[in-house]
Amino acid sequence: KIRDCVFERNESDGGSAIDVWFDDNGVSNGMDVTVQGCSFIDNTGEDGVIVVQGGSLIVENSVFSGTKGGWTIEVYKGGTMDVSNSCFVDNYGPVYLYAGSYVINNLNNYGENTENDPDYVCSGLLEEGASFVCSKFSASSCMAQPLTTVRGVGNGSSDKTTEQALMVTLIVFALAGGAWYFMKKKRKFSPKKFDDDPINMNGNDVGDDDSGSLTFKEHHDDDIVRPIYV
Numbered sequence: 001k002i003r004d005c006v007f008e009r010n011e012s013d014g015g016s017a018i019d020v021w022f023d024d025n026g027v028s029n030g031m032d033v034t035v036q037g038c039s040f041i042d043n044t045g046e047d048g049v050i051v052v053q054g055g056s057l058i059v060e061n062s063v064f065s066g067t068k069g070g071w072t073i074e075v076y077k078g079g080t081m082d083v084s085n086s087c088f089v090d091n092y093g094p095v096y097l098y099a100g101s102y103v104i105n106n107l108n109n110y111g112e113n114t115e116n117d118p119d120y121v122c123s124g125l126l127e128e129g130a131s132f133v134c135s136k137f138s139a140s141s142c143m144a145q146p147l148t149t150v151r152g153v154g155n156g157s158s159d160k161t162t163e164q165a166l167m168v169t170l171i172v173f174a175l176a177g178g179a180w181y182f183m184k185k186k187r188k189f190s191p192k193k194f195d196d197d198p199i200n201m202n203g204n205d206v207g208d209d210d211s212g213s214l215t216f217k218e219h220h221d222d223d224i225v226r227p228i229y230v
Contacts, residue, residue: 042066067091087142
């Protein structure tokens with residue numbers, strides 16, 4: 001489960017924020033992903049912001065805006081999509097479900113200016129099959145209230161509008177410029193080095209001997225990934 005996160009200005013050839021991909025495996029090997037209360041802002045990915053192959057994707061109370069380069073969300077190979085109380089604004093393409101994947105729920109979602117790909121005009125969830133089926137969003141306004149900024153997360157910023165720290169159990173260093181990747185196939189990683197002078201959640205310097213739990217930091221190709229202590 002991914003909750004209360006901000007993914008901003010990530011770039012990747014795959015999913016620019018979350019990429020769940022199992023090479024050459026069956027649907028039964030898919031991974032279930034739940035996203036709650038997250039913001040996805042100005043991300044660029046050839047395959048969109050979130051990519052899921054098999055398994056189920058649940059999105060609740062989240063906002064997707066300014067997506068470039070691909071679909072907002074892609075679901076492959078028998079995957080399922082359950083999206084509710086979320087907003088899709090100024091994105092290049094809609095949510096796209098490939099043949100064999102299907103929508104479980106599409107409830108109280110809002111869409112605005114999400115028809116920028118002239119080949120796939122759909123302000124909603126677009127299902128591929130013998131013919132395309134567009135399930136439009138029904139809400140008349142955006143009611144989602146996701147997290148927008150967390151101190152120390154996102155482009156090295158130390159600004160915050162919340163006291164809640166972002167805690168995850170998975171720490172990723174550098175994976176094709178995106179943010180989080182869940183993979184079953186082994187790959188060689190090239191982690192970027194840590195900053196010699198990390199910061200804590202109050203924005204103060206901490207020494208090498210300080211102890212604490214690491215929190216996830218969003219990263220980019222040109223960023224230095226550094227731990228943040230709480």
